[in-house]
Amino acid sequence: MAKQTDKKDIQKMTIDYLNELYPNAECELNFSSAFELLVAVILSAQCTDARVNKVTPVLFKEYGTPQKLASARQEDIERIIYSCGFYHNKAKNLIACSKDIVEKYDGEVPGTLDKLQTLAGVGRKTANVVYSLWFKGDAIAVDTHVFRVSNRLAIATGKTPFEVEDKLMKAYKKADWSKLHYMLVLFGRYKCKAIKPECETCKLREFCKHYKSTLKQI
Ligand code: SF4
Structure with a gap:
C-alpha cells in the first residue's frame, strides 16, 4: 500500500x-522608513500594492513624518488617498496612528509587536508586516x-x-x-x-x- x-x-x-x-x-510596496512602511501597509488593505505605490509619493511629499501627518486635516488626506479605497477610514486611522506615534513614542515607530499593536488602526497583520520587514523581527x-x-x-x-x-x-x-x-x-x-x-x-x-x-x- x-x-x-x-x-x-x-x-x-x-x-x-x-x-x-x-x-x-518580496514586499512590493515602496518605502524608505518604518513610518512610510507602516502608512503603506495601512493603505494597502483591500487595495493593490501598485496603486499604493502611486499614492504614497504624493502623500509623503507633504506628510512624510508622523508629526506632519498627525496635524493634517482629514479631508486633505482623503483627497490624496481617495483611489486606495476606504479613504475615509484610512485617512482617519493614518492621522490617529501618527498622533499615537508622536504622543506615546516620541515620534518614532515602536519596534516591538506589542507596541505596534497599540497604535490606532494597526492590527496584528499590519504589525507583523512592519515588525518582520523593517525591524527584522520573527513574525x-x-x-x-x-x-x-x-x-x-x-x-x-x-x-x-x-x-x-x-x-x-x-x-x-x-x-x-x-x-x-x-x-x-x-x-x-x-x-x-x-x-x-x-x-x-x-x-x-x-x-x-x-x-x-x-x-x-x-
Ligand atoms: S485549492 Fe488551492 S492549493 Fe488546493 S489544489 Fe486548488 S489551487 Fe491548489
Whole structure:
C-alpha cells in the first residue's frame, strides 16, 4: 500500500512549489522608513500594492513624518488617498496612528509587536508586516490569502489568523518566514483564489484537503 503523505511532507512540498512559482517573492510596496512602511501597509488593505505605490509619493511629499501627518486635516488626506479605497477610514486611522506615534513614542515607530499593536488602526497583520520587514523581527503576517491557503492545504489549520500564524511558525524555519508570507500572498491572490482556484494546474492538488473535499461533491 502506498505510504500516505504526512503533514510534514505536504508542508515541504508546499514551500518547494511556492519557491518554484515565486522565486523572487518580496514586499512590493515602496518605502524608505518604518513610518512610510507602516502608512503603506495601512493603505494597502483591500487595495493593490501598485496603486499604493502611486499614492504614497504624493502623500509623503507633504506628510512624510508622523508629526506632519498627525496635524493634517482629514479631508486633505482623503483627497490624496481617495483611489486606495476606504479613504475615509484610512485617512482617519493614518492621522490617529501618527498622533499615537508622536504622543506615546516620541515620534518614532515602536519596534516591538506589542507596541505596534497599540497604535490606532494597526492590527496584528499590519504589525507583523512592519515588525518582520523593517525591524527584522520573527513574525509571519497572516492576511486573508495566507489564512485561506494554509487552511486549504492543511499546512497550518486554524479558526483564527493567530492560530494559523502560530502553526506556520512551528512548521517552518525562521529564515523562511518572511518570504513564505509573500509567496502565500501571491499564491492566494493569483492561483489559489477565494473563488475558482486554479486547481487543475496546481501541483499540490493531489495532497490538497480543499481539492479533495470539492471532488467529493461532484
Ligand atoms: S489544489 Fe486548488 S485549492 Fe488546493 S492549493 Fe491548489 S489551487 Fe488551492
